Amino acid sequence: MAWDFSPTEEQRLLIDTVRQFMAEEIFPHEREVERLGAVPPELGKQIHKRSRELGLYAANMPAEVGGGGLDFLSVTLMDRELGKSTWGLMGWVGRPSEILNVCQGAQRERYLIPTVAGERKEAFALTEPNAGSDAMGIQTRAVKTGGDYVINGSKHFITCVRRPDYIILFAATGVDATPRGERKRITCFLVDVDTPGFDLRRGPQAVGHRSYHNYQLSFSDCRVPAANILGEEGKGFEQAGAWLSNTRLLVAASCCGKAERAIEIATQWAATRRQFGQTIGRFQGVGFKLADMATELRAADMLTMQVAWKYAAGTMTDGDAAMAKVFASEMCGRVTDQAIQVLGGMGLMNELPLEMLWRDARVERIWDGTSEIQRHIIAREMLRPLES
């Protein structure tokens, strides 16, 4: 079957629109935002407003709830462009969690629709101090008491562009017996941050995406109605898994965008910076670096688009998404590092965005599942059919 990933006319228009938006609304603010370690609220609102006017806000959500209704390949192409900057800024171009699409009844009016409209902001809370890669190890518990659930536990590293209004929270609601032994029942809840018993505070500063803050959450006898269960009771792990595969693919796309920007800066520099009487790009030691960077990016782009195409065709597996994430995020780490080498000392100075891209690239191998966990997923898919 033929694979043709050339963008359609509409997709080309979308890419041009996002590129112009980035050049006008995002790139000019990077240095100041990096210096502050925060996005001033007025700037955040301006990015939000402009992205809504251009139809970029919540482009991933269905049109019937107010979203852009973009097909997944287009969302992937858009995220590739957004990936060229830092999350603190691009996060204001809202990309609500698709997991919210299972909202039912009153949840649609209270959570889904205002989130797609940009009036409310959610954060996704799975990770805990004692449960990162081992998500099944979460200790936050929600105990049914009458028509409510009483939540106790804590979460950390929970990111959002601003203080969130509510949390998509994963908690254990019991234990199931399975052929492989006992397995925690994980349930997903929607929890407003002003619920009594819920405390939310800023977490430590990370090395990259400095203006994209993380929060620590703690729950002490925090009571939420059973009506706040998102999806089915006991199905949270499956919901989180499906959403994470989708997100991993978008991480891959944004890594390709980031690497492309780093390569552009490095190529421009190598073509004009002179040492020993000639431009440095003419030295094989520099030219070969550029060649390797461009080749690695092309390979990551092809893999990402092929997996996005499989997603759109309904045939993407968890292993496919893991391959795209591990390959593109590791490529991005190498390419941003080599780009700095091409610039020499100037690569480390904050006059250029390269050092920011390099720092931001580091977390891509960790969040949404580390590289090691992606390799586990891929290997498991290869081995399982052959194991008895």
Ligand SMILES: Cc1cc2nc3c(=O)[nH]c(=O)nc-3n(C[C@H](O)[C@H](O)[C@H](O)COP(=O)(O)OP(=O)(O)OC[C@H]3O[C@@H](n4cnc5c(N)ncnc54)[C@H](O)[C@@H]3O)c2cc1C
């Ligand atoms: C900036 C940032 C933002 C984040 N945002 C969110 C968020 O919004 N919501 C959310 O829920 N989470 C978020 N996370 C959490 C992120 O998903 C976890 O950090 C990640 O899953 C890894 O968990 P951990 O940090 O606890 O590392 P650990 O799980 O403790 O892993 C430590 C090391 O051990 C390795 N390791 C662990 N198990 C295995 C194994 N079986 N085989 C081989 N190696 C293994 C890991 O690969 C890693 O190298 C964020 C993290 C960061 C850093």
